[in-house]
Amino acid sequence: MKRTWLQAIPFALQLVFAACLTIVVFLIAITFGAAETTLSDVYHALFTSVSNEKITMLEEIRIPRAVAAMLVGAALAIAGAIMQGTTKNPLADPGLLGLSAGANLALAISIVLLPSISTFTTVWVCFIGAGISVLLVIGIGSAKRGGFSPLRIVLAGAAITAFLSAITEGIGLHFQITKRVSMWTSGGLIGTTWSQISMITPFIMVGIIVALFYSRSLTLLSLDEEAATGLGQNVTKVKIILFTVVVILAGSSVALVGNMAFIGLMIPHIVRAVVGNDYRYVLPMSIFIGSTFMVLADLLGRIVTAPYETPAAAIVAIMGLPFFLLIVRKGGRKF
Amino acid sequence: MLLARQKRKQRLTMLVLAILLIVTFIVGIGTGSSALGFARLFPTLLGDGSFKESFTLFEVRLPRIIVTLLAGMALALSGSILQSVTRNDLADPGIIGIHSGAGIGVALFYLYVPAQLLSLTFLLPLAAFGGAVITAIIIYIFSYERGVGLQPIRLVLIGVGFSMALSGIMIFIFSAVDPFKVEFITKWMSGNIWGADWPYIWALLPWLLILIPFTLYKSNRLNILTMSEPTAIGLGISLNRERITLMLTAVALAASAVSVAGSVAFIGLMAPHIAKAIVGPRHQLFMPVSLLLGGLLLVIADLLSRLLFQPTSLPAGIMVALIGAPYFVYLLMKKI
Numbered sequence: 001m002k003r004t005w006l007q008a009i010p011f012a013l014q015l016v017f018a019a020c021l022t023i024v025v026f027l028i029a030i031t032f033g034a035a036e037t038t039l040s041d042v043y044h045a046l047f048t049s050v051s052n053e054k055i056t057m058l059e060e061i062r063i064p065r066a067v068a069a070m071l072v073g074a075a076l077a078i079a080g081a082i083m084q085g086t087t088k089n090p091l092a093d094p095g096l097l098g099l100s101a102g103a104n105l106a107l108a109i110s111i112v113l114l115p116s117i118s119t120f121t122t123v124w125v126c127f128i129g130a131g132i133s134v135l136l137v138i139g140i141g142s143a144k145r146g147g148f149s150p151l152r153i154v155l156a157g158a159a160i161t162a163f164l165s166a167i168t169e170g171i172g173l174h175f176q177i178t179k180r181v182s183m184w185t186s187g188g189l190i191g192t193t194w195s196q197i198s199m200i201t202p203f204i205m206v207g208i209i210v211a212l213f214y215s216r217s218l219t220l221l222s223l224d225e226e227a228a229t230g231l232g233q234n235v236t237k238v239k240i241i242l243f244t245v246v247v248i249l250a251g252s253s254v255a256l257v258g259n260m261a262f263i264g265l266m267i268p269h270i271v272r273a274v275v276g277n278d279y280r281y282v283l284p285m286s287i288f289i290g291s292t293f294m295v296l297a298d299l300l301g302r303i304v305t306a307p308y309e310t311p312a313a314a315i316v317a318i319m320g321l322p323f324f325l326l327i328v329r330k331g332g333r334k335f
Numbered sequence: 336m337l338l339a340r341q342k343r344k345q346r347l348t349m350l351v352l353a354i355l356l357i358v359t360f361i362v363g364i365g366t367g368s369s370a371l372g373f374a375r376l377f378p379t380l381l382g383d384g385s386f387k388e389s390f391t392l393f394e395v396r397l398p399r400i401i402v403t404l405l406a407g408m409a410l411a412l413s414g415s416i417l418q419s420v421t422r423n424d425l426a427d428p429g430i431i432g433i434h435s436g437a438g439i440g441v442a443l444f445y446l447y448v449p450a451q452l453l454s455l456t457f458l459l460p461l462a463a464f465g466g467a468v469i470t471a472i473i474i475y476i477f478s479y480e481r482g483v484g485l486q487p488i489r490l491v492l493i494g495v496g497f498s499m500a501l502s503g504i505m506i507f508i509f510s511a512v513d514p515f516k517v518e519f520i521t522k523w524m525s526g527n528i529w530g531a532d533w534p535y536i537w538a539l540l541p542w543l544l545i546l547i548p549f550t551l552y553k554s555n556r557l558n559i560l561t562m563s564e565p566t567a568i569g570l571g572i573s574l575n576r577e578r579i580t581l582m583l584t585a586v587a588l589a590a591s592a593v594s595v596a597g598s599v600a601f602i603g604l605m606a607p608h609i610a611k612a613i614v615g616p617r618h619q620l621f622m623p624v625s626l627l628l629g630g631l632l633l634v635i636a637d638l639l640s641r642l643l644f645q646p647t648s649l650p651a652g653i654m655v656a657l658i659g660a661p662y663f664v665y666l667l668m669k670k671i
Binding site: 091095096140151152154155156158159160162163165166167169170173174261262305310311313314315316317318320321324325328329 | 492497506
């Protein structure tokens, strides 16, 4: 494997740089917006207990939103990296593979059955939905000998997405809850509150920590399963744990912001170009790059069509396409 | 010998399908939420009904069922062409992103072109066609590799990616406009047969009247295109020119259907497959069957969604997806 000049930089330095980048982008994102705020307002909101109207606005609207964007970006990036590693499929992405559609469906059903559902229950419901759709897609993708082919798994994902979202739409229209469902699914980061964040953060944190803990096993899996077995890995156990992590991360992202395709696809590819193929480096880096990217996408969504807002999902989908095309064209050979 | 037998089988299938279609048609115009039962159907049809009855029949039910039928036919034919040209069993205008392209065309047209209602009706298929053609060209370019030719599998993958990105663009377009218009387009995107009125039928019909005979005329070319590329070239086919004309035809068919019937996926996938399973892969034989099947499937889906979910009535596209997606998965497991 040829090392590019980017990969020649020591990993610690890269990580510090990425962390700085995240902080800078975070500050930019909370400084800019419809209401005029200055850096000193941001400073007061973050570090002091001084308060005025603008500072309260920052504390209650912009900062939770940016924090949510960071969480979701990190969660989806990690989920994407794990999926790409375990399925050895450069095109794996929680959104493309129907996880979000499953979580949406579960959400719609739960709104019908339990109208006064709390955020906490919603998270669990989303997990169940995401879990079921992962089982479906992986099941279809690996039903035939030869296992996961990138093509089969993406197409199975597309079909499952179509199927599950048809049911979701049907339920939405029939019970006239389309608006409530779509507030979740396409509302994105608009109106994220601290209570939602505090509900979901533990899940995402646990998911990320478990993922980091298993990053060495993930590297082995991504290379060769037989070699991994030979080196003393319990492949099945590791796979089950990693998929559970994916379900938790993707499910909690959907619970927080709704559908978000392509981000789990893009970030690991960008990261690999910088740190190489070892998941011990890929996963930590994905956290920073994923959250930076998501905060940027949300910022763009707020700026480009002001005074209206474009959901970050739309921005991500548009930016993700070139990546997708590039990866498809390369046929995943460099993976 | 074999051909004669297949031809007989095809005639029989066509006959059965035609009968089924007529039955569904009658059931379709005889049922609905307003009071016009089967008993009053024929008198009303012959001009002997009350004002309310003939209004229900001629202005509500009949146009809807005709639009549905025509759209289903167009989608089925479009799928048949795409599957043969790309030599890919999973090609469907909806799955490979052509519907989304047409959707963008319609959305932009609907939002930014101030026009009177009538001119709007006739221009709508054109707007859809514009969006769809641009999408199709981009997808084609990306799935073409110099020296290797068209990559059928890559085409589908790229199409899936495009339809995701285009729905992103759609949200992007929406986010800056009036919520009322957005609701219309969202419904449209989930395959609501909304253009159930005579002007829409007149807007759709010319496309079909030209494109269906043209496609059937091209049957032999399509037969050759499904073989390997060297064979097709050896048989004297100008590969790229034929492909591009036929792809354009498929795109035009899909776009015109989508512009009035909304984004209905999977009809273009299912109809040709079922037809091929019954009468074999010769285009002369299976395309007419696929045409009738497509119309029948969509009419039944629309009817079911009206009957099962009264009084709300779901968009027919949802119904089709519920049947079509499992079918797609089945094909996926079997063929690739």
